Amino acid sequence: MTDPARLAPREARALFRGGLVTPTAGWASGWTQANLIALPKDRAYDFLLFAQRNPRPCPVLDVTEPGAHATPIFDGDLRTDLPAYRVYVDGEQVAEVTDVLSYWRADLVCFLIGCSFTFEAALLEAGVPVRHLEAGTNVPMYLTNRQCRPAGDMSGPEVVSMRPVPAGLVATAVRITSRYPAVHGAPVHVGDPRVLGIADLDRPDFGEPVEVREGELPVFWGCGVTPQAAVMRSRPPFAIGHAPGHMAVTDARDSAYQVP
Amino acid sequence: MTDPARLAPREARALFRGGLVTPTAGWASGWTQANLIALPKDRAYDFLLFAQRNPRPCPVLDVTEPGAHATPIFDGDLRTDLPAYRVYVDGEQVAEVTDVLSYWRADLVCFLIGCSFTFEAALLEAGVPVRHLEAGTNVPMYLTNRQCRPAGDMSGPEVVSMRPVPAGLVATAVRITSRYPAVHGAPVHVGDPRVLGIADLDRPDFGEPVEVREGELPVFWGCGVTPQAAVMRSRPPFAIGHAPGHMAVTDARDSAYQVP
Known part of the structure; x- marks a missing residue:
């Protein structure tokens, strides 16, 4: 297979549409990846305000x-072109599937939420290693003790992704990712995970654990699984999300979300 | 009277609540100013998506x-604490008033939209003159030929504010204002106003004209009167906005909206 990093977005989407299931970190380098949350139209205002x-x-x-399955930045089919999806009824996950054609409803509004995979190429370029890319695993993600500001019926905890960073490169990692506020931006926390209410880094709530080596600090960024945590907490009658780490590969360039 | 620049937000709001009508550029220096658009709840999703x-x-x-008249960043009364308001019925302006107590409805949702007055202190500090502050007049604002991306029932043209900048300082003005994306950020256009469909700089659609001197270029920034232009175009049954240039003085620091 072609190096996944070198695929065009439509090529990556075709593979996922064909049934390939894989975390998308490192795929289609230079192209923005996005989290998905789809909610019925009558929940869309609360969610948009929550965001x-x-x-x-x-x-x-x-x-x-409402009902559409493409956007100006995603010229594909949001029902089939992600590697995997989670379906929620009353806040309970009822399925993890590779397409959601049979679950689709005409009143669904899809929100594409920025993903930190977008700045990983910039981190690598600046010499900051990205452990889950080295390991070929999914990024570790954790529920935290920090609550989002609620909006209407929508509330829930902040979710974070974690990357171990050598202490001498933490400032570089902050500086680089600060330039990408639309894809979570600067870290929300550096160091002791207990401050975020995370008891054990080896047991992420989503994704897979990675090794934190001697001389490295765990660095935490906002994570677009947060909407799904809000769905679990707030229990709207129906929702669809991506499977964590299994993102929508969009037609927008990473550079479009970089600020000066 | 105390220098308006040195007033605290609550002091400025008390004066406006007392009936003072004045453009707010230069007031309460260091505190963020905001545009107001209030719409019935059933129009709130379309507007939030438009934004x-x-x-x-x-x-x-x-x-x-819905129905509230304060927010976490505005610890005052949005119905009385701006210098002046415009009231719209079916997209037609029906009143310009100093408070909207008699027009208030329990289903109104108020949106506070960033205002470029916020970065004017930073421009001055960087040596970029701000003509309407020197002149003590309202900033000139123009309807343009650029259309916003519509959302539901909401559509309309982009509105811009204009500041003349000496050619040698245009790059500085771009650099400084780029750091404030939440209050319109970098200019949308530098130079020839006809490119934006503006025929005559001396006849702004809102506010007052300013002199563009030899060696200066007109520089245009996005403007938070755009929601009111959308109201005029889209004709929702009811809306309230601030009178252009007569802003909500919030309790948020300008620095809160600066990116690195």
């Missing part, structure tokens, strides 16, 4: 018209 | 609960 009030974990990149 | 799709002219700083 506006919590821009660090929930930066909105694009929103579909 | 999400047009972040340059419509950066959302905060949103009230």
